[in-house]
Amino acid sequence: MSDAVETVALRRHFGAFKAVDGVDLAVTRGEIFGFLGPNGAGKTTTVRVLTTLLGPTSGSARVAGYDVVSQGAAVRASIGVALQEAGLDGLATGRELLRLHGRLAGLSRGDAPRRAAELIELVGLAEAADRRVMTYSGGMKRRLDLAAALVHRPTVLFLDEPTTGLDPASRAIIWEQVRTLRSQDGVTVFLTTQYLEEADVLADRVAIIDRGVIVAEGSPAALKAKVGTDVIRLEVDGATAELCAAFTSVPGVTGAEAAEGGVVVHAADGGAALPAVLGILGGRGLAVGRASVSSPTLDDVFLAVTGRPAGHDDTDGAADVRAPAPHPAGGVRS
Amino acid sequence: MSVIRDGSTPPRAAGDARLAAGLPTAAAAFELGRRAFRNIVRVPIGNLPSLIIPLFILAVNVGALGAIASRQIDVGEGGYLAFFLPTALVLSITNSAVSSGMGVVRDMDSGYFDKLLLAPISRLSILLGRLSADGFRASLQATLLLTVGLIFGSGLASGPLGFLVIVAMLAVWALAYAGISLAIALRTGSIDATQSSFLIGFPLVFLSTATVPLELMSPWMRAFAEVNPVTYILNAVRSLISDGWDVGVLLRGFAAIGAVALITVPLSLLALRRRVAVGGSR
Numbered sequence: 001m002s003d004a005v006e007t008v009a010l011r012r013h014f015g016a017f018k019a020v021d022g023v024d025l026a027v028t029r030g031e032i033f034g035f036l037g038p039n040g041a042g043k044t045t046t047v048r049v050l051t052t053l054l055g056p057t058s059g060s061a062r063v064a065g066y067d068v069v070s071q072g073a074a075v076r077a078s079i080g081v082a083l084q085e086a087g088l089d090g091l092a093t094g095r096e097l098l099r100l101h102g103r104l105a106g107l108s109r110g111d112a113p114r115r116a117a118e119l120i121e122l123v124g125l126a127e128a129a130d131r132r133v134m135t136y137s138g139g140m141k142r143r144l145d146l147a148a149a150l151v152h153r154p155t156v157l158f159l160d161e162p163t164t165g166l167d168p169a170s171r172a173i174i175w176e177q178v179r180t181l182r183s184q185d186g187v188t189v190f191l192t193t194q195y196l197e198e199a200d201v202l203a204d205r206v207a208i209i210d211r212g213v214i215v216a217e218g219s220p221a222a223l224k225a226k227v228g229t230d231v232i233r234l235e236v237d238g239a240t241a242e243l244c245a246a247f248t249s250v251p252g253v254t255g256a257e258a259a260e261g262g263v264v265v266h267a268a269d270g271g272a273a274l275p276a277v278l279g280i281l282g283g284r285g286l287a288v289g290r291a292s293v294s295s296p297t298l299d300d301v302f303l304a305v306t307g308r309p310a311g312h313d314d315t316d317g318a319a320d321v322r323a324p325a326p327h328p329a330g331g332v333r334s
Numbered sequence: 335m336s337v338i339r340d341g342s343t344p345p346r347a348a349g350d351a352r353l354a355a356g357l358p359t360a361a362a363a364f365e366l367g368r369r370a371f372r373n374i375v376r377v378p379i380g381n382l383p384s385l386i387i388p389l390f391i392l393a394v395n396v397g398a399l400g401a402i403a404s405r406q407i408d409v410g411e412g413g414y415l416a417f418f419l420p421t422a423l424v425l426s427i428t429n430s431a432v433s434s435g436m437g438v439v440r441d442m443d444s445g446y447f448d449k450l451l452l453a454p455i456s457r458l459s460i461l462l463g464r465l466s467a468d469g470f471r472a473s474l475q476a477t478l479l480l481t482v483g484l485i486f487g488s489g490l491a492s493g494p495l496g497f498l499v500i501v502a503m504l505a506v507w508a509l510a511y512a513g514i515s516l517a518i519a520l521r522t523g524s525i526d527a528t529q530s531s532f533l534i535g536f537p538l539v540f541l542s543t544a545t546v547p548l549e550l551m552s553p554w555m556r557a558f559a560e561v562n563p564v565t566y567i568l569n570a571v572r573s574l575i576s577d578g579w580d581v582g583v584l585l586r587g588f589a590a591i592g593a594v595a596l597i598t599v600p601l602s603l604l605a606l607r608r609r610v611a612v613g614g615s616r
């Protein structure tokens with residue numbers, strides 16, 4: 001069977017500006033694919049081309065086996081799309097909106113309301129379902145948008161920054177949905193994000209796009225390994241070289257050094273190594289003031305592969321450093 | 335629209351067997367029309383200006399000019415009210431046709447237009463849905479204004495069937511004329527530009543037989559009024575109200591609407607096609 005998404009030398013220019021400039025992607029069926037990049041990298045433009053909302057300047061793209069240019073209708077029948085800015089009808093209620101899109105997708109007059117009710121339950125909008133969409137919070141709109149994208153049971157789902165601006169609870173709901181869709185329905189998920197952490201917890205494979213060009217591709221672990229390792233910071237008195245050497249005996253730990261007020265331990269997977277590291281301290285009767293695990297961020301990977309920090313605005317090549325991406329997984333990862 | 339109807343039939347084996355068969359064009363247009371009309375009803379204040387302004391002009395004109403005008407114009411039994419009522423009707427319908435484009439441009443603004451473009455339906459049904467809601471709204475509007483005119487004694491020479499023909503004619507006019515605001519909306523994606531299509535309506539309505547018959551006009555105005563489709567729509571509605579059934583005048587009225595549609599329908603279809611090629615609401 002063909003790949004779920006397949007692009008060859010895909011380009012989309014706006015006048016002289018090269019928003020997407022020769023992208024080759026292959027997303028296999030049933031995969032959760034993370035498409036990472038800073039602001040203005042070309043993520044949304046790529047998604048709009050793949051979903052037939054925008055024509056490519058050159059190159060080709062197939063989605064669910066259909067060509068996005070010559071078989072647009074078949075592509076649209078196969079995909080579900082939640083765009084970066086949830087496009088909803090503010091005057092409709094959530095239920096009305098889902099019913100309408102069920103009807104448009106070909107559900108019968110009887111089935112459309114049933115499917116709407118099912119989806120409302122699925123995304124946890126039961127209380128708000130009969131309120132007008134304009135009264136919804138940002139997170140509720142995102143969830144409704146996701147539900148609308150699922151109405152016709154698509155085989156390939158495009159989610160453009162589905163969790164940006166969401167609180168951890170709403171983010172967790174979206175993550176949960178994405179995982180369930182893949183595991184229960186075998187849906188392929190093409191998900192854009194600015195956060196490596198998000199791709200890390202969700203995606204099987206990741207591609208990083210910058211200024212319209214793919215700069216790195218691989219599994220999240222492989223990408224992080226490219227940049228370096230997780231860092232465990234321990235606040236502890238009396239860190240010695242001997243102690244540091246003891247840490248390196250823990251499987252997965254690649255190095256340790258004494259630092260200001262404690263020790264810094266490098267490990268491929270900081271969360272997995274943490275118990276053993278703490279065990280060594282405990283065995284020596286050393287009290288830990290504070291322990292934290294941090295992973296390489298998109299900025300670190302980005303810096304490593306491009307040699308410059310991720311910029312806010314790429315149109316003039318300005319490379320102003322962004323604030324660090326939030327860590328949705330929290331300090332100590334499980 | 336299903337894959338087949340879109341003319342881009344995929345080789346099934348190459349893609350998914352499990353394709354959502356979208357709703358056929360007519361049914362999709364019906365659902366979208368229902369949604370568009372529901373939104374019109376949910377912002378009732380949005381419909382007030384196109385009802386109140388014509389009623390106001392009607393009242394002022396009949397009150398202030400009725401006595402003078404009746405001496406100059408052969409207004410028949412219904413008086414100046416019967417002469418001016420068609421003007422109020424056409425003005426109301428023409429002005430509110432702007433809202434067809436406004437509906438589309440608002441959807442583009444909110445991004446909902448993209449969602450409609452992504453639905454497995456024909457793109458044509460998006461336009462047809464919008465138009466059916468506006469046609470329905472225009473019929474209600476015409477019914478209301480005509481009823482007010484009747485209450486105040488304009489009379490209706492053609493009887494109940496004439497009532498229906500007037501409403502139908504104005505609804506068809508609303509659809510033909512809405513093509514202008516739809517084309518501007520789709521072409522520009524701008525609320526301001528779409529709203530300014532309002533400006534086309536005023537000269538069109540008033541440089542016609544809206545206030546006086548052709549015989550009383552200055553030569554330049556008469557020259558314009560004679561090629562203005564609104565003149566023929568007004569004549570047709572007026573004949574139904576004041577004189578009864580004059581098939582020739584009616585046919586000319588519908589022909590004038592057809593001529594306008596011949597320009598506006600291709601314009602809006604071209605604009606839709608271009609919008610889709612340029613990429614949704616961007």
Ligand SMILES: Nc1ncnc2c1ncn2[C@@H]1O[C@H](COP(=O)(O)OP(=O)(O)OP(=O)(O)O)[C@@H](O)[C@H]1O
Pocket residue numbers: 014017019037038039040041042043044045046084194314315616
């Ligand atoms: N219609 C357009 N006309 C001109 N330039 C455009 C257009 N659409 C996008 N661009 C430009 O293309 C570049 C890529 O935009 P895109 O929206 O794909 O970025 P993105 O990766 O989705 O960014 P973000 O994380 O901010 O959503 C930007 O510099 C943007 O200004």
Ligand SMILES: [Mg+2]
Pocket residue numbers: 043044045084160161
């Ligand atoms: Mg984007």
